Amino acid sequence: MQFSEAAVNGWFGLVPLIIAFPVAGLLVNLVLGRRLGERFTGFVASAAVALAFGVAVLQGLALLEHPEGARVLVADWITIGELSVPWAIQVDTLSVTMMLMVTGVSTLIHIYAAGYMHDDVRFQGDPGRYTRFFIFFNLFVAAMMILISGDSFLTLFVGWEGVGLCSYLLIGFWYEKGKDGIGNALAGKKAFVANRIGDFGFLIAMFLAYTNFHSLTFETVFEHAEAAGPEAGLAVTLITLFLLLGATGKSAQIPLFVWLPDAMAGPTPVSALIHAATMVTAGVYMITRTHVLFHLAPVSSSVVALVGAATAFFAATIAVGQFDIKKVLAYSTISQLGFMVAAVGMGAHVAGMFHLVTHAFFKALLFLGSGSVILGVEHGHHAATHGHGDAHGGHFDPQDMRNMGGMGTRMKATFTVYLIGALALAGIPPLAGFFSKDEILLEAQHTNLPVYVLLTAAAFLTAFYMGRQVFMVFFGKPRSTAAAHAKENPPLIVLPLVALAALSLLGGALNLPGLHTLGHWLEHTLGAEKAPEFSWLVAGVSTALALAAITLAWRIYGRRPLAENQPDPIAAPLGGLFQALNQKWWVDEFYEWLVLRRYVRLSAWLAHQVDTIFWHNWFHDSVLAAGFRRGTRWLAEGFDLPVIDGASAALARWVTDIGGGLRRMQSGYVRNYAVYVLAGVVLMLSFFLVRSLS
Amino acid sequence: MTPDLILFLALALLAVATAVAMLASRSAVYSALFLVLNLVTVAILYLLLNAAFIAMVQVTVYAGAIMVLFLFVIMLLGSQQAAVGPDLPWQRTVSLVLGAALVALMGYVLLAGSRGTLLTATALLEGFGSPQSVGRVLFSEYMVPFEAVSTLLLAAMVGAIVLTRDERTEGR
Amino acid sequence: MNIPTNYVVALSAVLFTLGVVGVLIRRNAIIAFMSVELMLNAANLAFIAFARAQQQVSGHVFVFFVIAVAAAEVAVGLALIVTIFKAKHSIDVDQVSSLKG
Amino acid sequence: MNTTLLLEWLIKSVIIVFFLLGGFAYLTLFERRVLAKMQVRIGPNRAGPWGLLQPVADGVKLIFKEELIPDKADRLVFILAPIITVVPALIVLAVLPFGPEVTIGGRTIHLGLADDINVGVLYILAIASIAVYGITLAGWSSNNKYALMGGLRSSAQMVSYELALGLSFVGPILLANSMSMRDIVEAQADWWFVLVQPIGFVIFLIATLAEVNRAPFDMPEAEQELTAGYHVEYSGMKFALLFMAEYDKMIAVSAIGAALFLGGYWGPFVDQVPWLGPIYLLAKVLAILFLMIWMRATLPRFRYDRLMAFGWKIMLPAALFNVAATAVGVVLLGLGG
CATH class of the missing domain: 1.20.5 (Single alpha-helices involved in coiled-coils or other helix-helix interfaces)
Structure with missing residues (x-):
């Protein structure tokens, strides 16, 4: 291992540990986990991530002294011709921000998961998978660290693929469950395939970058791109567009967002960690990391902004029509990611990163809170059926909000923190979400009006669907025996929620208007970024809209709570529109029609025409087999008989003749x-x- | 031509003549007798070459025992006449040519260049070739070979007895 | 004997060759056998000549051994011939081509 | 090459040969007379006083006999065989010392032809082994089955007993620490080797009887079985030669035995009067010859297989034992020189 000089002098040299600790944790669990039991497994996994968090904190402290950061060389990785890709870790304010966020949230979610999975594996009927879960979880953290810390496209891509793998593994964690027994597996496959499309874009972008700038290291590529100037404009635009394709895959933007709602099939901690707080933000992080290129490609930036804004609004509309507590949050996540992407598309990287961090807090909180609710309902269902009904059967869906109601009185702690998370998401001041969302809206209002309108509408919808959810879940009377028997979860589950709630409350302090702490912090990496002045108008509009939306939600869902088996009150007035919202605008069906059916038909045609007729019938039988027969016949008759056989026959004849001659000597x-x-x-x-x- | 040379040449001539006669004789008994003569001639040469002990051993063992044995067998078998029958056509010619070539080669090597030590040019040690001198070397340096040869003789004796034993007259 | 060593050795060579020729051209086993003895004898003569030239009694010892071995050889060889004669009533070496008794 | 020396050798050789020739003639007479006395007969007494001219008469008779040569005989070998037989008998005494050094006309002379060569004993053995040929060849060349059988028996017998004979020589050799006959005789100036070599002497006597084909080992000429053995076909002077060889060999072995075991020419006053030496030797030879004749008169002939068994199974082990015992005696008791 080689260290740069700065790293040797400071704490930067420790940064490889941020990867090493989770790897060590997963190795320990891999070898010993089954033997040592759940408590140990959970402790080891959590401790590994906590230690990684400690390393991240050290890096942050070191950066306070040396804001310029460091590049820590771990190993010479690939050297082929002029291509040289070392495995180096980039320590700067951007990556360390991500590290802190990821490891911090991960630590809390690991602790939560230690409690949650204890119950989950039992409800799902296979306690043995407890260890496997944490191995995957630690693996995910390690891959995420590689993604964040990489100083080149390739190292980033390694992490990118690593987290994709973990996502796939964890979505399909209960691979034998779900619709028809393959639903979860299909969900994992869907996520994987959608991500592949994005990865394809990323790879193309990488190849283009290398072809044009002869390097894969961020720094060098940026330098070369800037030096090339306008001549490389097209190339940079292409690169950035393909990068955007990668980002839409990973960060669930139009058109590749469809996998994320399905990814809710994974256990709730997975949804919270991977599909809300960390992995899905990788696209945002990647665009931020390559902001230099996007600066050089205004067209791409606009496209990014529009894609983000459209996604934000589109996903928000769908969230309104959902009944699954996690599906609502999933579309909310897509929507909020749209906010971030729009922000970085507009060049407001600080705002994007700010929202990324705060969103991580409150969305993780919301997911974990929903998990807590689900667990509570499961417990209730279990208690109601006296332990001999199947708690996870097809008759009862513990995630359906229509089966809940009145949870606030039964799970007070959960209700409290969930409320905080919801308000933060809705953008109610002074909670974290308000500040971060406000900055994005402010930036949009300044630079791109269509984006502003879309985002504002999305913000209104956000407040509405969060209000709808809170009222449906926590207020009113229980609409099922399970909900009636629900009870609060143990502290191991609740305490992380409290911590996250505190972060959601206070997270806005990271980048208060006027202070711009985060902005100054990230300046070292992203360069000075002129933040727009705080606008009372923008803030006021968004706050007013949010309050209005909440009021609306209260009028519809809070004043007269839903009764058992009563349809959604807005379904009737909206009619077909609600159907569209509930069916997610038939996007999956559209894709099915647009791509899959043709793809399957094309595949069948190719299988028949190309593989059977061309390759098998013609090429294999006529060309290969017949040619081989002809060749072997020639070899046999033209070569083997006259040359080989002839030679050995001649040799034998010579031996016979010589022997016959010599035999005369043997007269006796x-x-x-x-x-x-x-x-x-x-x-x-x-x-x-x-x-x-x- | 010194008297020594004449003596040597005479003995050499006798030796060669007896050898040739041995080969040429049609009777095996004559062959044996010529060989005995040849052996005695060589024994005399040994005497002249200061190998008195070996000369006596030659006469005693070779002429007196081995050749008697030969004669004995020849007479016993009664096959003193040379075997009749078709001879190999080229065997005799080729053998004679090769023999001549061998003699020519060795003769050339021995007589063309240096003639070697003149045998009287070096003063002889006292008692060279006497039974004492030979015995002293034989029973010191060559003790092991001597014992080996004695064993060999014993084995040969046993072998000869076993080979020629007539089992029909056994136990008489 | 005031003659060069080589003369004696040359005589030995001639006698040796005569022995060889005897082995080659005589078909009577006993005479072939005697020819072998002639060859041994020729070798002995060379031994004695060299022993005299080198003043080494070892040469005499070798001759002694050769004679002893020759005696053994003749004893066994003649025994074999007698046995063969008993079986085949011939001592033509060319007819002794079977190892069967 | 010293002419005087040559002349001296020539004179000695002639004396020895004549001694043997004359000895042969009168040994026959001696034997016949002794045998007659033992068998209570008179013996030849007509030719000359006490029959002394009888050998001459026999010689004349044989000279005038017809020389018969069988038709299918191998003529050359048939003629050569008696000569081959007689020569070894004549030359074997070349290494025998007849007396101490004497001085004639200022020259110091050895009474002996080559009595001081260092392989004297081996020479005797060598000649003894050569002696087989005459008898064998005589038997073979006669082309007579009896003769051949006699010859073969003779060969086998002589080869077999040669071993014991040679081994009986080892005792005196060890005691004298030399193979020279003169050294051996000189070593007996004070006492005879027969005193410590009684077994050796007996073996020597028996083996020499076999070597010279005397009774009771006269297989080769066994009249009853083989008519007359190897010399059945011989007549005239060739028969005389064969006969002479046998008696000369008797004389020779007697002389050798006397030299090896009975102190050779040593006797009282030989120191002072060297010429007494040959006389003492002659007396001892006569004594041994008398012993041989006595045995002939006394002992019956052996059966052939008994003879061979005796030679290999008794004589050879006894001789080997004698050699070992003598060697131990020489090394441990310091006997001999």
Whole structure:
């Protein structure tokens, strides 16, 4: 391991540990986990991530002293010709911000998961998978660290693929469950395939970057791109657009967002950690990391902003029509990611990163809170059926909000923190969400009006669907026996929620208007960014809209709570629109029609025409087999018989002839043999004599 | 031509003549007798070459025992006449040519260049070739070979007895 | 004997060759056998000549051994011939081509 | 090459040969007379006083006999065989010392042809082994089955007993610490080796009887079984040669035995009067010869397989034991030189 000088002098040299600790944790659990039991497994996994968090904190403290950061070389990785990709870790304010956020939230979610999974594996009927879960979880953290810390496209891509793998593994954690017994597996596959499309874009972008700028290291690529100037404009635009494709895959933007709602099939901590707080933000992080390129490609930036804004609004509308508590949050996540993408598209990287961090707090909180609610309902269902009904059967859906109601009185702590999270998401001051969302809206109002309108509408919808959810879940009377029997969860689950709630409350302090702490902090990496002045108008509009939306929600869902089996009150007035919202605008069906059916038909046609007729019937049978037969026949008749056989036959004939000649020497007469001996003696003596004479 | 040379040449001539006669004789008994003569001639040469002990051993063992044995067998078998029957056509010619070539080669080597030590040019040690001198070397340096040869003789004796034993007259 | 060593050795060579020729051209096993003895004898003569030239009694010892071995050889060899004669009533070496008794 | 020395050797050789030739002639007479006495007969007494001219008469008779050569015999070998037989008997005594040094006309002379060569004993063995050929070849060349069987028996017998004979020589060699016959005889100036080598002497006597084909080991010429053995086809002077060889060998081995075991030429006053030496030696030879004739008169002939078994199973182990015992005695008791 080699360290740069700055790293050797400071704490930066420790940064590889941020990857090493989770790897160590997963290795320990891999080897010993099953033998040592749940408590140990959970402790090891949580401790590994907590130690990584400690390392991240150290890095942050070191950065306070040396804001310029460092590049820590771990190993020479790939050297082929002029291509040289070392495995180096980039320590700067951006990556360390991500590290702090990821490891911090991860630590809390690990602790939560230690409690949650204890129950979950039992409800799902396979306690043995407890260890496997934490191995995957630690693996995810390690991959995420590689993604964040990489100083080149390739190292980032390694992490990118690593987290994709973990996502796939964890979505399909209960692979034998779900619709028809394959629903979860299909969900994992969907996530994987959607991500592949994005990864394809990322790879193309990487190839283009290398072709044009002869490097894969961020720094070098940026330098070369800037040096190339306008000439490289097209190339940079292409690169950034393909990067955007990658980002839409990972960060669930239009058109590749469809996998994220399905990803809710994974256990709730997975939804919270991977599909809300960390992995899905990787696209945002990647765009931020390559902001130099996006600066050079205004067209791409606009596209990014529009894609983000459209996604934010589109996903928000869908969230309104959902009944699954986690699906609502999933579309909310997509929507909020749209906010971030829009922000970075507009060049407001600080705002994007700010929202990324605060969103991580409150969305993780909301997911974990929903998990707490679900667990509570499961417990209730379990208690109501006296332990002999199947708690996870098809008849009862513990995630359906229509089966809940009145949870606020039964799970007070959960209700409290959930309320905080919801308000933060809705953008009610002074909670974290308000500040971060406000900055984005402010930036949009300044630079891009369509984006502003879309985002504002999305913000209104956000407040509405969060109000709808809170009222449906926590207020009113229980609409099922399970909900009626629900009870609060143990502290191991609740305490992380409290911590996250505190962060959601106070997270806005990171980048208060006027202070811009985060902005100054990230300046070292992203360069000075002129933040727009705080606008009372923008803030007021958004706050007013949010309050209005909440009021609306209260009028619809809070004043007269839903009764058992009563349809959604807005379904009737909205009619077909609600159907569209509930069915997610038939996007999946559209994709099915647009891509899948054609793809399957094309595949079938190709299978028949190309594989069967062309390759198998014609190429294999006519060309290969027949050619091989012809070739072997020629070899057999033209080569083997005359040359090989001929040679051995001739050899045998020679041996026979020579042997026949020599046989005459074998007369059987002793005196004859003696003559040969004498002849040999005479010959040898002659030889020696001649040699001595010459 | 010194008297020594004449003596040597005479003995050499006798030796060669007896050897040739041995080969040429049609009767095996004559062959044996010529060989005895040859051996005695060589024994005399041994005497002249200061190898008195070996000369006596030669006469005693070779002429007196081995050749008697030969004669004994020849007479016992009654096959003193040379075997009749078709001879190999070229065997005799080739053998004679090769033999001549061998003699020519060795003769050239021995007589063309240096003639070697003149045998009287070096003063002889006292008692060279006497039974004492030979015995002293034989029973010191060559003790092991001597014992080996004695074993060999014993084995040969046993072998000869076993080979020629007539089992029909056994136990008489 | 005031003659060069080589003369004696040359005589030995001639006698040796005569022995060889005897082995080659005589078909009577006993005479072939005697020819072998002639060859041994010729070798002995060379031994004695060299022993005299080198003043080494070892040469005499070798001759002694050769004679002893020759005696053993003749004893066994003649025994074999007698046995063969008993079986085949011939001592033509060319007819002794079977190892069967 | 010293002419005087050559002449001296020539004279010695002639003396030895004549001694043996004359010895052979009168040994036959001696044997016949002794045998006659033992068998209570008179023996030859007509030719000359006490029959002394009898050998001459026999010789003349044989010279005038017809020389028969069988038709299918191998003529060359048939003629050579008696010569081959007689030569070893004549030359074997070349290494025997007949007496101490004497001085004739200012020259110091060894009474012996090559009595001081350091392989004297080996020479005797070598000649003894050569002696087989004559008998074998005689038997073979006659192309007579009896003769051949006699020859083969003779070969086998002589080869077998040669081992014991050679081993019986080892005792005196060890005691004298030399293979020179003169050294061996000189070593017996004070006492005879027979005193410490009684077994060796007995083995020597028995083995020499076998070597020279004397009764009771006269298998090769066993009249009853083989008519007359290897010399059944011989007649005239060739028969005389074979006969002579046998008796000369008797004389030779007796002389050798005397030299090896009975102190050779040593006797009272030989120190002062060297010429007494040959006389003492002759007396000892006569004594051994008398012993041989005595045995012939006394003992019946062995069966052939018993003879071979005796040679390999009794004589050889006994001789080996004697060698080992002598060696131990020489090393531990300090016997000999």
